[in-house]
Amino acid sequence: MKISKSIHYVGVNDHQIDLFEGLFNVPNGMSYNSYVIFDEKIAVMDSVGENFGEEWLDNIESAVGNRTPDYLIVQHMEMDHSANIQKFISKYPNAKIVASKMAFGMLNSLFGDSLGKISEKQIVVSDGESLELGEHILHFVSAPNVHWPEVIFTYESSEKILFSADAFGKFGALDYEDPEGWACEARRYYFGIVGKFGTSVQAVLKKLEGLQIEKICSLHGPVLDSDIESYLQKYQIWSSYAVESEGVFIAYTSVYGNTKKAVEKLAEILKEKGCAKVVVADLAREDIYECVEDAFRYGKLVLATTTYNAGVFPTMREFIEHLVARNYQKRKIAFVENGTWAPTANKAMERLFENSQEITFVKSKVSIKVAMIAANVEQMHALADELLA
Ligand SMILES: Cc1cc2nc3c(=O)[nH]c(=O)nc-3n(C[C@H](O)[C@H](O)[C@H](O)COP(=O)(O)O)c2cc1C
Numbered sequence: 001m002k003i004s005k006s007i008h009y010v011g012v013n014d015h016q017i018d019l020f021e022g023l024f025n026v027p028n029g030m031s032y033n034s035y036v037i038f039d040e041k042i043a044v045m046d047s048v049g050e051n052f053g054e055e056w057l058d059n060i061e062s063a064v065g066n067r068t069p070d071y072l073i074v075q076h077m078e079m080d081h082s083a084n085i086q087k088f089i090s091k092y093p094n095a096k097i098v099a100s101k102m103a104f105g106m107l108n109s110l111f112g113d114s115l116g117k118i119s120e121k122q123i124v125v126s127d128g129e130s131l132e133l134g135e136h137i138l139h140f141v142s143a144p145n146v147h148w149p150e151v152i153f154t155y156e157s158s159e160k161i162l163f164s165a166d167a168f169g170k171f172g173a174l175d176y177e178d179p180e181g182w183a184c185e186a187r188r189y190y191f192g193i194v195g196k197f198g199t200s201v202q203a204v205l206k207k208l209e210g211l212q213i214e215k216i217c218s219l220h221g222p223v224l225d226s227d228i229e230s231y232l233q234k235y236q237i238w239s240s241y242a243v244e245s246e247g248v249f250i251a252y253t254s255v256y257g258n259t260k261k262a263v264e265k266l267a268e269i270l271k272e273k274g275c276a277k278v279v280v281a282d283l284a285r286e287d288i289y290e291c292v293e294d295a296f297r298y299g300k301l302v303l304a305t306t307t308y309n310a311g312v313f314p315t316m317r318e319f320i321e322h323l324v325a326r327n328y329q330k331r332k333i334a335f336v337e338n339g340t341w342a343p344t345a346n347k348a349m350e351r352l353f354e355n356s357q358e359i360t361f362v363k364s365k366v367s368i369k370v371a372m373i374a375a376n377v378e379q380m381h382a383l384a385d386e387l388l389a
Contacts, residue, residue, distance in 0.1 A: 003223055004159055004161075006039060007035055008035065008063040009223070011031055011048060011056070012048050013030075013031050014029055014030045014031070014032060014052065016051065024189075026171045028171070028178065029176060030080075030173060031221060032048035032049045032081060032219065032220070033174075033218060033219045033221075034046050034056060034060075034219075036060060036069070037133060037138075037156065039133035040134035041070040041133040041134060042064060042070050042071070043070065043073055043131075043133055043136075044088070044095075045163050045217070046073065046075055046082075046219055047072070047074070047082055047083065048080070049079065049081075050084070052084070057084070057091055068092050068095070069088075069095050070096065070133075071096050071098050071123075072088055072098065074097060075099075075151060076148060076152075076165040077106040077107065077148065078148060078166070079110075081219055085097065085110075089115060096122070096123050097122050098123045099123075099152070100142060100150050101124050102149055105150075125152065127140065127207075128141075136159070137158060138154050138155070139155040139156075139157060140153070141153040141207050143165060146165065146166070147166060147194045151165045151166070152165070153167070153208075155213075159214070160214040161214065161216075162211070162213045162217070164216050164217065164218050165219055166219050167204070167218060167235070168186070168216050168218040168231055169189055169219055170220060170222075171188060186221065187238070187293050187296075187297065188287075188289050188293045191238070191289070191296050191326060192292060195238075195326035196327055198238075198239040198241055198327060199239075201235060201238075202240060205232065205235060208232075213228050213232075241329050243299035243330070245297050245298055247275065247279060248277070248278050248388075249295055249300070249301050249302070250302040251281050251283050251295065251302070251304070251319060252281070252282060252283065252302075252304035253282070253284050253304075254304075254306060255313075258338060258370055259306055259336070259368070260282070262336060262368055262376065263280055263302070263304045263336065265372065266304070266366070267280050269384045270387075275388055277298070279298065283315045283316060288315075292323065292326065295331075299331060300332045300334075300388075301331055301332070302333075302336060302387070303316065303336070303349050304336035304366075305345050307339030307340075307345040312345050312349055313345070317352065320352040320353065328356055328359070329358040331360075332361075332362060333353070333359055334361075334365070334386070335365050336366040336367075337349075338368040338369075339367075339370075343369065346367065363386065364382035364383040364385075364386045365379065366380055
């Protein structure tokens with residue numbers, strides 16, 4: 001696949017994987033992207049996951065023909081991009097490895113002595129430095145903590161292409177046509193993996209301001225080659241924790257179905273009161289990272305759960321921990337609890353956010369004793385009015 005006359009795609013699709021990074025369901029596989037830039041010198045952008053070394057090297061060989069790569073640019077040292085660096089060095093012993101100082105530290109930890117004299121092959125690059133391939137010039141932009149500390153982005157100025165490491169990536173292999181387009185799985189990827197590092201993403205977006213970008217080549221997912229502003233805008237919203245879509249997200253757990261009935265009633269009330277978008281999710285049965293994504297997408301969140309051993313039902317506790325760990329902020333949160341003898345989950349849920357910033361808690365709460373009664377419906381009206389105000 002050609003990205004342009006001088007840039008070829010040499011990445012691979014992984015359909016063997018069940019959990020990406022050991023956590024995320026990827027029913028449509030994953031792509032590990034790699035690119036070859038042709039000029040007087042040839043640069044290969046990143047490697048691929050462990051099981052795909054031969055395929056990747058074959059792809060490079062078919063692309064370069066009787067030439068050999070001069071550089072391997074290592075933007076990110078996570079194993080899904082670095083596992084085959086040693087194989088690359090064995091095949092192309094004269095190629096130089098280009099990476100940040102920290103990446104070389106990781107490279108040594110990963111491969112140790114088996115890399116040979118890496119010092120003779122290494123080119124350490126820092127923020128603002130560049131490497132000329134001929135007409136193509138690679139400008140390195142350090143992107144610490146997007147989402148690992150050693151990450152660099154690479155801007156190729158002659159074709160105005162941003163190689164963005166894992167940023168702007170999405171779940172799904174490239175031979176799977178995603179009917180939902182880029183945003184849905186890119187959002188789940190962002191909040192699942194990068195969400196905690198909003199400040200770092202903001203910092204690198206600032207550095208990119210003023211660059212003309214015509215294509216974004218991420219290490220996962222499709223090459224983005226039109227309406228680039230819309231992708232940058234999404235990253236701007238996500239990394240600043242701004243509200244992306246108006247609406248209410250109700251996340252619940254229910255053992256015997258009574259809390260579920262209550263949230264269905266609450267959703268009805270919210271709609272009657274004019275809330276156009278109400279999304280309801282059963283935390284125990286839906287993909288938890290889809291739920292994390294929706295909590296960040298909408299500005300208003302309702303957490304409804306059963307009291308469990310005088311605390312919060314485990315799946316709800318885990319969900320709140322996911323949000324707090326990702327710096328959940330700038331949101332309004334309302335609580336609904338259920339308990340058969342002593343409902344205490346509302347207070348316990350609120351306590352889990354005690355170190356979070358810029359959260360408004362809705363004062364009106366719903367407290368159900370096993371099954372919803374008329375008084376609970378009254379409480380729901382008060383909660384809905386305050387939430388939507
Ligand atoms: C293992 C377990 C522990 C529970 N612990 C409490 C509790 O500490 N206090 C309480 O009032 N209810 C407790 N309950 C009752 C639940 O909160 C109960 O499921 C709820 O009142 C009914 O709502 P549901 O139909 O949505 O499950 C517990 C239930 C289970 C299964």
